[in-house]
Amino acid sequence: MKTHQIEIQKFKAASANQHGQILFKVDALVAPKTPIDGIEPSSILLMTEQNARVLMALLKVQLAEVDSKKPKSRHGRHG
Known part of the structure; x- marks a missing residue:
């Protein structure tokens, strides 16, 4: 495995894809x-x-978007 030091200078954008990944x-x-x-x-x-x-x-923001796209359970189970 190659190892790196990654220094973030600026976040430009975020998005979610259909595979449940946030980019x-x-x-x-x-x-x-x-x-x-x-x-x-x-x-x-x-x-x-x-x-x-x-x-x-x-x-x-991205997690809220992902959650809003998940189907709601019809059974309403709690606990």
Whole structure:
């Protein structure tokens, strides 16, 4: 697996597709990241607090859209 450091510069758009995936159009700096010995290799996603707040707002909108398209249960089960 290749690992990267991904620094979000700007979120440009978000959308949901028919496969239940949420897509983000972003400007980002992407650089290879060398795994540290003894630690499982992972990619790192970096963003400012402001971009994190934009991400949260975009997620809320997209998840609400996805939820609105799901069929309602006719049985009305609770619990």
